[in-house]
Amino acid sequence: MKVLVPVKRVIDFNVKVRVKADQSGVDLANVKMSMNPFDEIAVEEAIRLKEKGKVTEVVIVSIGPSQAQDTIRTALAMGGDRGILVKTDGPVEPLAVAKLLKAICDAEKPGLVLTGKQAIDSDANQTGQMLAALLGWGQGTFAHSLELSGSDVKVAREIDGGLQTVSLRLPAVVTTDLRLNQPRYASLPNIMKAKKKPIAEKSPAELGVDVTPRCKVLKVSEPARRAAGVKVKTVAELVDKLAEAGVLS
Amino acid sequence: MTALVIAEHDNKTLNDATAKTVTAAAKVSSPVHILVAGSDCAAVAQAAAGIAGVEKVLLADDARYARMLAETMETLILSVAEPYEAILAPATTTGKNYLPRVAAKLDTPQISEIIAVLAPDTFERPIFAGNAVETLQAPAGKKIVTVRTTTFAAAGSGGTATVEKIAAAADPGLSSFVEENLSMSARPELTSAKIVISGGRGLGSAENFKLLDTIADRLGAAVGASRAAVDAGYVPNDFQVGQTGKAVAPELYLAIGISGAIQHLAGMKDSRVIAAINKDAAAPIFQLADFGLVEDLFKAIPELNDELAKRGIGQKA
Numbered sequence: 298m299k300v301l302v303p304v305k306r307v308i309d310f311n312v313k314v315r316v317k318a319d320q321s322g323v324d325l326a327n328v329k330m331s332m333n334p335f336d337e338i339a340v341e342e343a344i345r346l347k348e349k350g351k352v353t354e355v356v357i358v359s360i361g362p363s364q365a366q367d368t369i370r371t372a373l374a375m376g377g378d379r380g381i382l383v384k385t386d387g388p389v390e391p392l393a394v395a396k397l398l399k400a401i402c403d404a405e406k407p408g409l410v411l412t413g414k415q416a417i418d419s420d421a422n423q424t425g426q427m428l429a430a431l432l433g434w435g436q437g438t439f440a441h442s443l444e445l446s447g448s449d450v451k452v453a454r455e456i457d458g459g460l461q462t463v464s465l466r467l468p469a470v471v472t473t474d475l476r477l478n479q480p481r482y483a484s485l486p487n488i489m490k491a492k493k494k495p496i497a498e499k500s501p502a503e504l505g506v507d508v509t510p511r512c513k514v515l516k517v518s519e520p521a522r523r524a525a526g527v528k529v530k531t532v533a534e535l536v537d538k539l540a541e542a543g544v545l546s
Numbered sequence: 547m548t549a550l551v552i553a554e555h556d557n558k559t560l561n562d563a564t565a566k567t568v569t570a571a572a573k574v575s576s577p578v579h580i581l582v583a584g585s586d587c588a589a590v591a592q593a594a595a596g597i598a599g600v601e602k603v604l605l606a607d608d609a610r611y612a613r614m615l616a617e618t619m620e621t622l623i624l625s626v627a628e629p630y631e632a633i634l635a636p637a638t639t640t641g642k643n644y645l646p647r648v649a650a651k652l653d654t655p656q657i658s659e660i661i662a663v664l665a666p667d668t669f670e671r672p673i674f675a676g677n678a679v680e681t682l683q684a685p686a687g688k689k690i691v692t693v694r695t696t697t698f699a700a701a702g703s704g705g706t707a708t709v710e711k712i713a714a715a716a717d718p719g720l721s722s723f724v725e726e727n728l729s730m731s732a733r734p735e736l737t738s739a740k741i742v743i744s745g746g747r748g749l750g751s752a753e754n755f756k757l758l759d760t761i762a763d764r765l766g767a768a769v770g771a772s773r774a775a776v777d778a779g780y781v782p783n784d785f786q787v788g789q790t791g792k793a794v795a796p797e798l799y800l801a802i803g804i805s806g807a808i809q810h811l812a813g814m815k816d817s818r819v820i821a822a823i824n825k826d827a828a829a830p831i832f833q834l835a836d837f838g839l840v841e842d843l844f845k846a847i848p849e850l851n852d853e854l855a856k857r858g859i860g861q862k863a
Contacts, residue, residue: 426646435720526836
């Protein structure tokens with residue numbers, strides 16, 4: 298069985314993002330970019346399934362500018378087999394991403410799509426669910442653990458009250474939560490090997506998808522800042538302040 | 547011109563998130579209808595009918611909706627979607643699961659986790675873990691929206707909506723429920739509690755994390771945690787507050803042994819009063835805490851409990 302792993306190039310999670318002065322977006326100049334951490338977990342899970350012999354091929358897909366090749370290479374260095382880059386300029390909305398991925402799934406016919414539950418830039422948490430719907434497949438979102446067996450996959454999902462386990466008929470889409478695994482670091486020999494692995498390039502037009510944004514971003518602004526308050530010296534003083542604020546009753 | 551809100555519930559009680567979503571929905575389109583999908587959930591439909599401003603409740607009562615699985619919710623919502631100008635769901639793990647499927651099938655972008663409605667087609671939503679706020683205008687046509695419920699007040703009661711039973715939609719047979727392991731707690735739910743006491747890695751162990759219980763029980767508070775504490779296995783995942791966990795906005799957020807990673811702050815910075823206890827005076831949490839105490843938590847927790855007891859605050863623990 299083949300697994301398809303869509304990955305997104307995003308601002309590194311350690312970078313403090315800055316909103317541009319003209320409110321047109323966030324500043325991307327000279328900012329470190331990395332693979333979306335949730336997608337990294339998806340890559341790791343796919344590779345583990347391959348190591349267990351349950352999967353034969355791990356295909357990495359990214360949609361973005363030519364630099365998204367680096368993100369694909371990172372996933373190939375972790376153990377992915379080959380890559381597909383859908384080259385785009387400018388932002389692509391989740392629905393358009395889902396349509397591009399559907400076109401790729403129609404051609405590649407994977408048994409499973411594994412991807413992050415959300416990207417840490419747009420925080421939309423939509424793409425996996427939209428892809429599943431467009432393909433007419435089942436979905437296991439926010440995966441905490443998964444178990445492949447023959448024609449089904451069992452997914453334990455992180456839900457508001459705890460964990461929920463569902464069984465999905467394959468093919469299916471699974472989106473990863475934080476605790477599914479701890480992604481590996483690529484070793485130097487594997488980084489070298491990854492440079493020789495093939496990456497195919499496609500355009501949205503070839504895949505028959507219009508990626509023109511449909512929502513209009515009117516502005517991107519700084520969130521309301523909370524001013525730092527006061528430091529208290531003792532527990533008794535803290536309780537005084539909380540009682541004054543009327544939050545202890 | 548009507549908005550449809552999808553109810554959040556456990557087949558017995560209507561979750562507060564529903565009435566909050568109604569408030570957001572009324573700003574997008576009115577009147578508001580509610581869809582209750584569940585199993586043996588007539589009481590939930592009755593509760594939904596009592597929300598002020600709701601004109602009609604659609605009730606799909608069938609075993610296939612007992613767990614509100616995304617695949618069956620998709621076909622059900624699509625079967626009633628046609629007349630509605632807007633479809634909204636709370637941004638809970640349930641709403642986030644099914645609504646994007648509906649949006650995709652309607653070929654409509656979804657606007658996720660809105661925190662404000664500026665105009666019927668214009669919304670604010672947090673991006674980059676709340677480090678920026680995006681003002682987004684949706685295209686003409688249906689609005690498909692999930693709502694971060696902590697930023698909207700619940701619609702009042704006193705409504706007298708009619709309840710209309712609707713037929714179940716086709717089950718696509720893609721998924722089935724296996725089991726659920728829910729954390730049982732007598733404490734209030736994290737997202738609706740008036741007081742939240744959260745612990746971080748500073749607590750050091752699952753055993754030590756229980757130190758928070760005494761104070762939580764005294765104050766009738768919910769207990770939350772940072773990602774670090776969850777990852778370290780001190781508490782289950784559903785305790786997590788933050789960008790990828792739950793967003794909370796209680797009257798009082800008491801952060802104990804939490805340094806304050808941006809991903810954590812994203813989930814609690816809308817709380818009315820934030821108090822923090824941490825032994826590291828440079829911890830980022832102090833930059834937004836209204837009241838900060840630099841103190842070792844193992845000294846501060848018993849002291850806090852004694853101080854509350856001395857003043858007769860809360861229930862006897």
